[in-house]
Amino acid sequence: xxxxxxxxxxxxxxxxxxxxxxxxxxxxxxxxxxxxxxxxxxxxxxxxxxxxxxxxxxxxxxxxxxxxxxxxxxxxxxxxxxxxxxxxxxxxxxxxxxxxxxxxxxxxxxxxxxxxxxxxxxxxxxxxxxxxxxxxxxxxxxxxxxxxxxxxxxxxxxxxxxxxxxxxxxxxxxxxxxxxxxxxxxxxxxxxxxxxxxxxxxxxxxxxxxxxxxxxxxxxxxxxxxxxxxxxxxxxxxxxxxxxxxxxxxxxxxxxxxxxxxxxxxxxxxxxxxxxxxxxxxxxxxxxxxxxxxxxxxxxxxxxxxxxxxxxxxxxxxxxxxxxxxxxxxxxxxx
Amino acid sequence: xxxxxxxxxxxxxxxxxxxxxxxxxxxxxxxxxxxxxxxxxxxxxxxxxxxxxxxxxxxxxxxxxxxxxxxxxxxxxxxxxxxxxxxxxxxxxxxxxxxxxxxxxxxxxxxxxxxxxxxxxxxxxxxxxxxxxxxxxxxxxxxxxxxxxxxxxxxxxxxxxxxxxxxxxxxxxxxxxxxxxxxxxxxxxxxxxxxxxxxxxxxxxxxxxxxxxxxxxxxxxxxxxxxx
Numbered sequence: 001x002x003x004x005x006x007x008x009x010x011x012x013x014x015x016x017x018x019x020x021x022x023x024x025x026x027x028x029x030x031x032x033x034x035x036x037x038x039x040x041x042x043x044x045x046x047x048x049x050x051x052x053x054x055x056x057x058x059x060x061x062x063x064x065x066x067x068x069x070x071x072x073x074x075x076x077x078x079x080x081x082x083x084x085x086x087x088x089x090x091x092x093x094x095x096x097x098x099x100x101x102x103x104x105x106x107x108x109x110x111x112x113x114x115x116x117x118x119x120x121x122x123x124x125x126x127x128x129x130x131x132x133x134x135x136x137x138x139x140x141x142x143x144x145x146x147x148x149x150x151x152x153x154x155x156x157x158x159x160x161x162x163x164x165x166x167x168x169x170x171x172x173x174x175x176x177x178x179x180x181x182x183x184x185x186x187x188x189x190x191x192x193x194x195x196x197x198x199x200x201x202x203x204x205x206x207x208x209x210x211x212x213x214x215x216x217x218x219x220x221x222x223x224x225x226x227x228x229x230x231x232x233x234x235x236x237x238x239x240x241x242x243x244x245x246x247x248x249x250x251x252x253x254x255x256x257x258x259x260x261x262x263x264x265x266x267x268x269x270x271x272x273x274x275x276x277x278x279x280x281x282x283x284x285x286x287x288x289x290x291x292x293x294x295x296x297x298x299x300x301x302x303x304x305x306x307x308x309x310x311x312x313x314x315x316x317x318x319x320x321x322x323x324x325x326x327x328x329x330x331x332x333x334x335x
Numbered sequence: 336x337x338x339x340x341x342x343x344x345x346x347x348x349x350x351x352x353x354x355x356x357x358x359x360x361x362x363x364x365x366x367x368x369x370x371x372x373x374x375x376x377x378x379x380x381x382x383x384x385x386x387x388x389x390x391x392x393x394x395x396x397x398x399x400x401x402x403x404x405x406x407x408x409x410x411x412x413x414x415x416x417x418x419x420x421x422x423x424x425x426x427x428x429x430x431x432x433x434x435x436x437x438x439x440x441x442x443x444x445x446x447x448x449x450x451x452x453x454x455x456x457x458x459x460x461x462x463x464x465x466x467x468x469x470x471x472x473x474x475x476x477x478x479x480x481x482x483x484x485x486x487x488x489x490x491x492x493x494x495x496x497x498x499x500x501x502x503x504x505x506x507x508x509x510x511x512x513x514x515x516x517x518x519x520x521x522x523x524x525x526x527x528x529x530x531x532x533x534x535x536x537x538x539x540x541x542x543x544x545x546x547x548x549x550x551x552x553x554x555x556x557x558x559x560x561x562x563x
Contacts, residue, residue, distance in 0.1 A: 096489070100536065122489050122496045125506045136489070140536045143493040147533065159536060178497030183518050186495070189531055193493060197533055205497060252498040252505035 015335065016153065016200065017172035019116030020088035021060035023333040025201065025230045030299055031306030032327055033090065033203065033232060034058045034318045036082065038073035044081050047073075051085030053315045057322045059330055060088040060117055062203070062308070066097060069129025076110045083114050090174060091115050094123025099139035100148065100159050107149060111169030119174035119203065120145040142175060143197045149173050150198030175199040177231075179216035180209065181253035188219040194229075201230040203308040206247075209255040210297055217303050226303030233298040236310040237287035237317045240280075241265045260290060288317055292324035299325070336365040336456060337429045338463040339372060339449040344383055350446045351384065351395065351423065358421045359384075359448070360414065360436065361401030362428035369463055372427030372449050374401040380427065380448060397425070405432025411439050418443065453485075471541025471548065477529065479520030484537075486513035492534040 015022055024031050034054055039046045054061055061082055065075040079089030091110055093103060107118065122142045126134045140148065140159075148159045149171050156168040175194040179187050191202065207213045213233065220226055238244045241264040248256035267286035268279045291309075298304050307325075311317045322328055351357065359381045367373030381397040388395035398421070402410045405428035414436075418424070423444040426433040430451040437445040453465035468485040474492075475482055484490050488506045495514030498505025502515045521527050539545070 122491065125488050125498070127488075127506050138490040139539065141489070141491045141493050142496075143533055144536045148536070176497065181495070181497045182499045182501060182512070183495075183515055186518055190493075190495075193531060193533055252500045 017116040017170040018335050019060065019172045020333070021090065021117055022172040022200070023335060024059040024331055025305060027331065027333045029059075029306075029331045029333070030327065031060075031230065031232060032058050032309070032322055032330065033060045033062060033306065034309040034311065034315065035062045035064060036078065036315060037064055037067070037313045038075065038078040040070070040072050042073060047078055047081040048085055050315045051082050051087055054318055055086045057319045057328060057330060058087070058309070059306075060090050062090040062092055062119060065092040065094045065121070065123070066129070067092075068124045069096065069126045069131065069134075071130060076106060076113070076115065079110065079115055080113050088117065089115055090117035090119050092119045092121055093145065094121045095138050095141055095145055096123030096126065096136050099137050103140075103145065104148070104152065104158055107152065107169055107171070108164075111171065116170060117172045117174060118149060119176065120149065120199075121176055143193055146173055146175050146194055146197040146199050154198075172200050173198055174201045174203060176204070177202045178205040178253045179207070179213055180205060180255040184216075187216060188223055188225070191220060191225055191229075192223060195225055199229050201232060201305075203232045204234045205253060206234045206236045206310060207294065207298065208247075208260055209257050210294065212255055213298075214301060217301050221303045226305070230305040231303055232306040232308040233301075233304050234308050234310055235291050235294050235298065235321070236312060237284070237291040237314065237321065238264055239287055239314065240283045241268070263290065284317070288320050288324065291317070291321045295321065295325040295327070336368055336454070337431070337451060338369050338453055338455050338465075339366045339429050339451045341371055341376065341380065341427075341449055342447070344380075344387065347380070347384065347425070347446070347448050348387055351388075351425070354395065354423045354444075356396040356398075356421050357423045357425050358398050358400060358414070358418070359425045359427060360405065360411075360432075361399075362405040362426075362432050363401055363403040364406075366427065366429055366432075366449060367401075369457070372429075372432075374399075377401055377427055380425075384425075401427075405429075406435050408435065408439060411436060415439070468542070470537070470539070471545075472538065474534075474537075477534070478517045479524060479526070481513055481516045481520055483513050483517065486511075486516075492537060 036050050063075045063078045066072055075091045079091045082089045120142050126132055126136050150173055151157050153168040153171050156164045177191045244256055244261040244264045247254045248261055264286055267282045271278050271282060295307050298307055309318050309321060359377045361372050361374050361377035377399045381399050384395055384397050404410045418440055423446060424436055425446050425448050426436050427448045433445055433447045454467040455463055455465040458464045465485050470484050487494055488504055489496055495512055499512040499515055502512055504510040504512050521530050
């Protein structure tokens, strides 16, 4: 099935960035991306180990930017190590930690080092992290960041209007979308704003509630947004009943149906509660199985151009999920 | 109004270590209305300070007074007469008041008894909430009369973020989501289409980021040398 993807195809194949992710989407393939969590240290081998788990099973790898406001190795630096390891990095950039000067400077630097994808985010509030007394920036917001990167790329202009010597950095521009956050009626409109600002692709919040996601996508398709932006649905393997419950009850903007929580509980129902290893194995197998089923279902939803796997530090789960969903081997699309 | 809150007694005692005779000065405007630094609060704090220092065996003389507005020199001028008798001034004004006193009495140590919190107002008895950050270029016409600069934890101009749940902010369930309110207000006003327009980056030069801010009204200025 060929997905209709914005611009690149319709404009006669001219690529905006030439990134692997853009090429895979432009060629009409169902894309697969996964999230990599940088280390809380400076060990490059740790990242190389993660890269080895993902090479050949994803089209691009997102690198989080101090996610949940916890300090980790920089997204760009981690992305370079992944690039050297054979992956197409998607650097995440939040508006929490940098003003427009720092963002543009980092975008130029990352492009010089070979980065071609950026995901523009507001950023989790610093009160959730390990430096709750930090001053946040929020000079611009995520939609303004999308537009700034687009103007840098397409008009070779800095946000202030000055020309960028030698042309703008060629980024494939991403944004996030949360179909489940309130006010729900506003969510497709907020996606429309991100598309209007210049987003080429969107990665959504973790999808566990397919019914609610289908409703969201129906509205998105009705608005024609899927033809202008590649929508990658977020998926992730649950690791335990407790995690499923926590996500259902405590994480803002998450929707986890009771049936999935019960399924995770059922996976360990017949096991000895003291046998922690057996319980973990059973949970993880069930978590991956659920994730595979969700991925297969999401692939059938009109307007979904791919999946984005957020394994939250459990990168080893990515290959079995991609393989189980019948998405291997990954396509090789040359420029 | 400017909303302030008294510092813990221990913090004020700490600042006053070594001083023997101080003047506690209240302010009759904002901090009086929010029960932090009016005449009554001056009396309560002065008593508490005297008592605590008495118990410590290091008596402190605290004289009490209050002015209508600490943020105008005309009002604090009345204190000039007897000020030499004190070795420090404890201001129960906001941060502006403290600085006006320090500026008027350069030889005196002026100590803040309050933490100045924000510009806002009461939402119910005993509760005050922020409403304005003084960003210097008001956008309330575009946001249905609800300010995202002061009321959104991320100061989003094109919100809400993904953490809005049930009309509450992810940072604290006690905080209403400003963007949910903006959405509802604009919907009620029949102006939702305006929220679909992308708001460009804000010019923060008019905010604190531009350095010390001044408002100059030429029509109100007294010509130099012609003060009446």
